[in-house]
Amino acid sequence: xxxxxxxxxxxxxxxxxxxxxxCNFSDSVNNLQWFHQNPWGQLINLFYIPSxxxxxxxxxxxxxxxxxxxxxxxxxxxxTDSGVYFxxxxxxxxxxxxxxxxxxxxxxxx
Amino acid sequence: SQTIHQWPATLVQPxxxxxxxxxxVEGTSNPNLYWYRQAAGRGLQLLFYSIxxxxxxxxxxxxxxxxxxxxxxxxxxxKKLLLSDSGFYLCAWNIRGGGSRNQYFGPGTRLLVx
Numbered sequence: 001x002x003x004x005x006x007x008x009x010x011x012x013x014x015x016x017x018x019x020x021x022x023c024n025f026s027d028s029v030n031n032l033q034w035f036h037q038n039p040w041g042q043l044i045n046l047f048y049i050p051s052x053x054x055x056x057x058x059x060x061x062x063x064x065x066x067x068x069x070x071x072x073x074x075x076x077x078x079x080t081d082s083g084v085y086f087x088x089x090x091x092x093x094x095x096x097x098x099x100x101x102x103x104x105x106x107x108x109x110x
Numbered sequence: 111s112q113t114i115h116q117w118p119a120t121l122v123q124p125x126x127x128x129x130x131x132x133x134x135v136e137g138t139s140n141p142n143l144y145w146y147r148q149a150a151g152r153g154l155q156l157l158f159y160s161i162x163x164x165x166x167x168x169x170x171x172x173x174x175x176x177x178x179x180x181x182x183x184x185x186x187x188x189k190k191l192l193l194s195d196s197g198f199y200l201c202a203w204n205i206r207g208g209g210s211r212n213q214y215f216g217p218g219t220r221l222l223v224x
Contacts, residue, residue: 031211041198043215084152090211097169098213100154 002027002091006101013077013108021072021104023087031090032063033098034072038083046072046085077108112137116201116216123223129174129188131219133201136182141203143184144213145176148198160184161206196223 003026013019025032034046047054047061049070054061058077063070074081084105088098113136123129135141145157156169158176166176173192177185184201201216 033211033213041200041218041220043200043202045212045214048211086154088154097156097159098154102153105152 002029002089002099004087004089004099004101006087006104008104009102010105011107013106015077015079015108015110017077018073018075019077019106021074021085023070023101025068025089027091028065028068029089029091031098032070033088034061034070035086035088036083037086079108079110082106082108112214114201114203114214114216116219118219119217120220121222123191123221125193125223126190129186129191129195129221131186131199133184133216134182135203138182138203138205140181140206142206143178144202145184145186146200146202148200154200157186191223193223196221
């Protein structure tokens with residue numbers, strides 16, 4: 001099955017710094033999503049981005065489907081950005097199952 | 111707007127005891143429903159998904175079962191819990207026909223089996 005690898009596994013930032021998180025996937029996909037899990041466990045959709053670029057405030061994401069990777073950019077990081085960022089993809093024929101990476105754990109220090 | 115509820119929030123159970131976790135969705139009809147387990151705070155494993163009442167697909171063989179007695183209710187059960195069933199259980203929904211995109215997650219249940 002498709003493999004999803006995220007890097008780096010852990011990241012520590014000072015408030016105000018910028019960062020780039022990467023997601024590599026081993027096969028073509030028809031769905032790619034970025035999620036943020038806060039320290040209390042709540043998972044929030046950030047982007048649905050099987051290809052192209054999207055921006056939402058300080059966050060933006062780019063997926064280069066032909067090269068099988070996606071990047072999540074966090075600019076001017078805040079302590080509330082702390083948590084785990086997951087990339088999840090889907091390439092199954094029934095188009096219902098997400099395959100998840102192991103996440104990048106981000107800590108933003110004040 | 112749509113809301114997804116899970117309960118209980120936290121549960122400590124002895125090995126061998128039964129389990130029932132409930133998930134309900136409000137504000138939508140005919141959703142796809144999903145049960146995930148997250149171990150050690152990293153990575154989600156899909157356990158079950160459902161496209162309709164009494165239509166359940168199991169993704170991995172395990173000690174758990176799922177049921178969907180009503181359109182917006184999804185229940186995760188076990189007859190006898192194992193230590194390895196400990197974890198963070200998340201329920202999710204999305205719009206039927208939307209494939210796997212835009213899944214929305216509940217607050218989760220932390221289960222500790224002792």
